[in-house]
Amino acid sequence: MSEDFSQLVHLSDSGSVDASRASTRDRQLLGLDREALAARMVEAGEPAWRGKQLEEALYHQWITELSEITTLPKPLRQRLAAEGWVVGRPKIIRVFQSIDGTERYLVEGRSRDDLNGVAETVETVWMPEGDDGESGDGSDADAPGTLDDCHPERTQRIEGPAVAGALDLASETWKSISCAEGDWPHRRWRATLCISSQVGCAVNCQFCLTAKLGFQRNLSAGEIAGQVLAVFDRHGIEVGRDRVNLVFMGMGEPFLNYDNFMAAVRLLVREVGLSPQRMTVSTSGIVPGIERFAAEPAEFRPKLAISLNAPNDTIRGEIMPINRKWPIQAVVDAVRQVKLRPRERITFEYVLLGGVTDRPEDAREVARLIRRTGLPAKVNLIAWNPGPGISFTTPKPEAVDAFRRALADAKIPTYVRKPRGRDIYAACGQLKRTVEG
Numbered sequence: 139m140s141e142d143f144s145q146l147v148h149l150s151d152s153g154s155v156d157a158s159r160a161s162t163r164d165r166q167l168l169g170l171d172r173e174a175l176a177a178r179m180v181e182a183g184e185p186a187w188r189g190k191q192l193e194e195a196l197y198h199q200w201i202t203e204l205s206e207i208t209t210l211p212k213p214l215r216q217r218l219a220a221e222g223w224v225v226g227r228p229k230i231i232r233v234f235q236s237i238d239g240t241e242r243y244l245v246e247g248r249s250r251d252d253l254n255g256v257a258e259t260v261e262t263v264w265m266p267e268g269d270d271g272e273s274g275d276g277s278d279a280d281a282p283g284t285l286d287d288c289h290p291e292r293t294q295r296i297e298g299p300a301v302a303g304a305l306d307l308a309s310e311t312w313k314s315i316s317c318a319e320g321d322w323p324h325r326r327w328r329a330t331l332c333i334s335s336q337v338g339c340a341v342n343c344q345f346c347l348t349a350k351l352g353f354q355r356n357l358s359a360g361e362i363a364g365q366v367l368a369v370f371d372r373h374g375i376e377v378g379r380d381r382v383n384l385v386f387m388g389m390g391e392p393f394l395n396y397d398n399f400m401a402a403v404r405l406l407v408r409e410v411g412l413s414p415q416r417m418t419v420s421t422s423g424i425v426p427g428i429e430r431f432a433a434e435p436a437e438f439r440p441k442l443a444i445s446l447n448a449p450n451d452t453i454r455g456e457i458m459p460i461n462r463k464w465p466i467q468a469v470v471d472a473v474r475q476v477k478l479r480p481r482e483r484i485t486f487e488y489v490l491l492g493g494v495t496d497r498p499e500d501a502r503e504v505a506r507l508i509r510r511t512g513l514p515a516k517v518n519l520i521a522w523n524p525g526p527g528i529s530f531t532t533p534k535p536e537a538v539d540a541f542r543r544a545l546a547d548a549k550i551p552t553y554v555r556k557p558r559g560r561d562i563y564a565a566c567g568q569l570k571r572t573v574e575g
Contacts, residue, residue, distance in 0.1 A: 188214075200370070242264075491533070498541075
């Protein structure tokens with residue numbers, strides 16, 4: 139198998155691949171931080187504090203049209219529009235709903251004009267109640283969620299008389315509650331949102347549907363953060379009350395779009411008000427990216443997950459060609475540079491491929507590998523999610539359980555991620571912009 143690793147060395151590709159499209163993207167306000175917004179206003183002959191008004195409109199009020207930012211004078215809005223400025227928030231153009239409550243979105247970033255009339259989409263996945271991927275990672279993200287039954291300031295109204303009742307998301311049943319007169323039940327979310335960082339992917343993992351798209355382009359910081367805002371807006375999320383975990387595990391390899399990925403994280407932390415301890419980034423093992431990540435200040439650093447997926451370099455090199463450039467030991471050495479927070483663990487993601495990586499001897503080898511790292515770590519097991527044109531098989535439930543028990547017997551914290559949205563191609567490894575049923 140011949141592999142082209144030329145794209146894998148570019149950790150910041152925001153200027154090279156997309157230079158021909160940069161002029162339109164630079165006219166998008168979403169993606170600019172508070173300092174850049176203030177500078178834009180000064181350039182327009184306005185006071186710097188107008189930038190704060192823009193920040194509030196974009197990142198707190200989630201306004202999508204420049205004309206609707208009424209805190210700005212109408213002549214200023216008209217002048218910005220005449221200069222080609224737009225809010226530029228990505229649009230959800232299609233929704234697929236699973237029987238388990240998961241939603242997969244086709245999200246359109248740049249306008250059709252940017253792409254010669256072709257609508258280009260990435261995928262974002264909303265998982266009510268999550269998939270247990272954050273369990274045991276040592277942060278506040280794995281704390282149990284609750285239902286905020288009565289919240290008069292911001293409610294989700296239920297048709298019918300004002301009777302006590304709220305949807306229990308875990309069991310999908312109604313439970314009795316007691317609300318003050320005039321209050322309506324309000325659903326407080328505990329969910330996980332899976333975000334994309336690239337259109338397609340260059341890493342070419344053999345078990346992943348996204349690999350079949352190849353690498354098309356990097357997403358901008360605004361396109362990455364904008365996925366979060368679009369979905370939050372759809373579900374009426376209240377930052378600071380609802381417990382939503384963000385996982386950068388959608389389409390693409392975040393560390394091959396490092397600058398834009400981290401710029402998006404900073405926007406989400408500084409401007410939107412999210413906690414980096416409720417964020418996890420997964421990498422296939424891009425060593426230079428991990429080394430840069432290790433130098434990030436804790437106040438902006440998400441938790442780290444490594445896609446291990448094999449017990450040794452031989453098998454991993456066959457199913458993840460990236461291993462030929464950066465083998466397991468090189469990845470582990472880079473991860474050791476990350477200064478973990480108290481109680482924080484590194485997550486090793488492990489996709490179980492039937493008859494390939496799910497055997498008892500594989501479990502024993504993985505246990506030895508994890509112990510040798512000396513890292514505070516946990517393992518997430520993922521039963522492979524099938525996709526057309528890929529020849530692997532999903533492991534039997536008893537093989538998954540035996541693998542989990544083998545790691546647990548070796549005193550390694552191990553969790554099995556629940557498959558979410560398999561029926562709509564929303565599960566791990568299935569994101570390929572599938573539109574047919």
